[in-house]
Amino acid sequence: MALIGNETIGIWIAAILTLAIYSFLYKDNPAYKFAEHIFVGMTAGYTLCIAYYNVLQPNLINELSEHNYWVLIPAFLGLLMFSRFFSNIAWISRIPISFVIGVGAGISIPYSVQGSLMKQSSSTITPLITGNMSDIWHIFTFADISNILILLGVVSVLFYFFFSIEQNKGLKYLSKIGIIYLMIFFGASFGYTVMGRVSLVIGRIRFLLVDWLGPFIGLS
Amino acid sequence: MKFDRRIIYLFVVIAIALPIIFPLNLKVKTTKEVLGVYDPIEKLPEGSKVLLVYDYEPSSGPELDPMASAVLSHCFEKKLKVVGMCMWINTGAAIAEKNMTQVAKMYNKVNGTDYVNLGYKSGGYAVVLGMGDNIRETYPMDYHRRKLDELPVMKGINQLRDFDYIVVIHDDSSVFSWINYGYERYPDRVRIGTGCTAVMATGNYPPLQAKQITGIIGGLKGASEYEKLIDYKRKHGKSGPATAGMDSQSVIHMFIILLIVLGNIMYFTVDKKKRNND
Numbered sequence: 336m337a338l339i340g341n342e343t344i345g346i347w348i349a350a351i352l353t354l355a356i357y358s359f360l361y362k363d364n365p366a367y368k369f370a371e372h373i374f375v376g377m378t379a380g381y382t383l384c385i386a387y388y389n390v391l392q393p394n395l396i397n398e399l400s401e402h403n404y405w406v407l408i409p410a411f412l413g414l415l416m417f418s419r420f421f422s423n424i425a426w427i428s429r430i431p432i433s434f435v436i437g438v439g440a441g442i443s444i445p446y447s448v449q450g451s452l453m454k455q456s457s458s459t460i461t462p463l464i465t466g467n468m469s470d471i472w473h474i475f476t477f478a479d480i481s482n483i484l485i486l487l488g489v490v491s492v493l494f495y496f497f498f499s500i501e502q503n504k505g506l507k508y509l510s511k512i513g514i515i516y517l518m519i520f521f522g523a524s525f526g527y528t529v530m531g532r533v534s535l536v537i538g539r540i541r542f543l544l545v546d547w548l549g550p551f552i553g554l555s
Numbered sequence: 556m557k558f559d560r561r562i563i564y565l566f567v568v569i570a571i572a573l574p575i576i577f578p579l580n581l582k583v584k585t586t587k588e589v590l591g592v593y594d595p596i597e598k599l600p601e602g603s604k605v606l607l608v609y610d611y612e613p614s615s616g617p618e619l620d621p622m623a624s625a626v627l628s629h630c631f632e633k634k635l636k637v638v639g640m641c642m643w644i645n646t647g648a649a650i651a652e653k654n655m656t657q658v659a660k661m662y663n664k665v666n667g668t669d670y671v672n673l674g675y676k677s678g679g680y681a682v683v684l685g686m687g688d689n690i691r692e693t694y695p696m697d698y699h700r701r702k703l704d705e706l707p708v709m710k711g712i713n714q715l716r717d718f719d720y721i722v723v724i725h726d727d728s729s730v731f732s733w734i735n736y737g738y739e740r741y742p743d744r745v746r747i748g749t750g751c752t753a754v755m756a757t758g759n760y761p762p763l764q765a766k767q768i769t770g771i772i773g774g775l776k777g778a779s780e781y782e783k784l785i786d787y788k789r790k791h792g793k794s795g796p797a798t799a800g801m802d803s804q805s806v807i808h809m810f811i812i813l814l815i816v817l818g819n820i821m822y823f824t825v826d827k828k829k830r831n832n833d
Contacts, residue, residue, distance in 0.1 A: 360564050385645040390677050393695065443680065443735075450735035450767070458765035485764070524757045527774065531618060531753035533571075533807050534775040537800045538617020540571045554576065555793075 350547040353539055459489050488516045563814070570810045574802035581805055583798060588763065589780040591770020592748035593629070595720050601634040603719040604712055608733070609651035610643040615726035615752050616650065621797035622750045622778035623654050623724050629785045631662040631669070636708050638718070640673040640694070642682040643729040648675035652698055666699075667706045674698035679729075683736040687715045716744040724750040724772075730759060734767045750777065775800050 355370035398406040412434060418427040461482050467473040494506060495513030502510050545554050596605065607627060611619045630637045639655050641647025651672045664670055673694045676682045685693035690713060691703050703709045711717060715737055723730045730749045738745045746769055751759055753774025762768050772781055778797035782788075787795040 361561060382645065385648070385675060386677075389645070389648075389675050442684070446680075446735040446739060450739040451731070454739070454765045454767060455761055520757065524754075527753040527756050529808075529811060530774050530776065530804065533804060534618040534753065534800065535614070536567070537571055537575075537775070537803045537807075540568065540803075541575055541617075541796070541800065544572060544575050 346546055350543055353543060357539075459485060487512065492516050566810065567807065570807045571803040574806050575799070578794070578799065579802040579805070580794070581802055583776075583779045583783045583801060585780045585784060586777075588771045588773065589777050589784070591763070591768075592626070592722065592750065592772050593770070593781060593784045595746060595748060595769050596626070596629055596633065596635070596722075599633060599635055599719055602636060603633075604636045604638065604717060605630050606715075606718040606721040607637055607639045607651075608721065608723040608725070608729070609639060609641045609647040609654065610729040611650065611724060611726040611752075612644050612646050613650065617800075618752050618775050618778070619724055619726060619750065620650075620654060621775070621795060621800070622772050622781065623650075624658050625778055625781040625785060625787065625795065625797070626722050626724070626750065626772075627655065627658045628662070628787070629781070631658065631664055632785065635719075637670040638673060638708065638712065639670065641675050642677075643679060643725070643727060643732070645675045645677070648672070648698060667697075667701065668708055671703075671706055671708045672698040673703075680732040680736045683715070683732050684740075687737065687740050690714060690717075716741045718745070721745065721747045722750060723747060726752045726755065728755070728758070730768065731762070734762050738767050748772075775804060 352370045352373065355366040358364055359367040395406055395410055412431040415427050415431050418424045463482055463486065464474060464479055466476045466479060491509050491513035493513075494502070495510040495517070497510075500506070544552075549555050599605070607623070607630070609623060627637060637655070639651040641651060651674075655670055655672050656666070658664075659666065659670055666672075674697060676694060678685070682693055690709075694703060696702055697706065715721075721733060721737065723733050730747070730751070733747050738747055747767070748770045749759055749768050750772035751774075753776070756771060756773035756777075759768070759771050759773070763771055772778060775797050779795070779801045782795035782798050787798065793799075
């Protein structure tokens, strides 16, 4: 019974805060500000707890209690980051930052080159005609057409961003094809973005109608 | 020409609310991208291990919660062992816990035996690299502070390559960490499918085309397709949350198209001089 009560209270709080946030669509008001401040405060509190229980406690406190003092080195580097708050010693924070950048770049560059650059390039380099050469109606398959379009897209978009030489004559038309490819990409991205944003509104309105008002208006 | 945009907001609310109150039950057609995630799970034998990554924030919940529930339901129906986790967005740990508990309840699955939530681990791609070497060193304990060695579900799972399939549900670009530091490290063993917000979907097509991932569940539409594939309506007696949302999605898209057409007509019918003055 207590669980049902807690759940109901939770739904009511969520519903009121949702309405308070959406009230901004009419105009800025104290209810919106109130909900916004609660959100910021909750997020900061949650992140602090997560940082303590998932990072500091297992990686530092627990390790020190087991007499593993090596972790004091990264802990010290982490503390150096706080020097940014004091202008006269702010430069010290560059030491941990350079360490993070150095390690990060060292790890990520080989994997990124392999996983993104090489793999994407190799998947672009595919046989353009795989159909039956002896049958005029089956020389091209749908996969071939797709491969040709991908090749054309890659080359034309690369040429569009190639500014080292003047884009005239043939190159001009090639870069225009690149613009068409980019526009199709932007259009698809925008369509997906609209769908995504609308999905979020649907989720909230569904919550208000089904979870909050549902028991009163017979929706489930 | 001045137009109060709050009127549009009102119509948007009506266009979304009406199909929720009066469902249209529009048909959902499945695509090969979603089948690319469904088929590998469908083909896994009983007892196989699936890693489900919840790398998203509560703000993306309306899009991604139905997706995560559908994939998890599919895994539980197939009697697979599921390990949940997050490594990029810290709120994912609580989302995973809520989602896994809710779905497990429907299938009478036991936490620790049939599934487990490892929780959040900071470090981004370093977590993937660490899991590639030894999961127990990266995650000594699960979300409930239990040692992994004490959990039956973790039996036989020591490294990333011990998972038979990985599904990364995300609202950022975390799937690329899994591709670069998981798949590329063990290309013969690690197979990844992804579920993402609609906004992220187009960015996930290049790795799909390069066969680095097997499929994409894109946004609410993708989630509704997955619900259709697992026959959600017949098993639960009602449409799944994503399928129900697609009615509103279709109506609102028609409304947006109408607004675009009307906007263009108004733009071209207004005198050019007046248009420039505005």
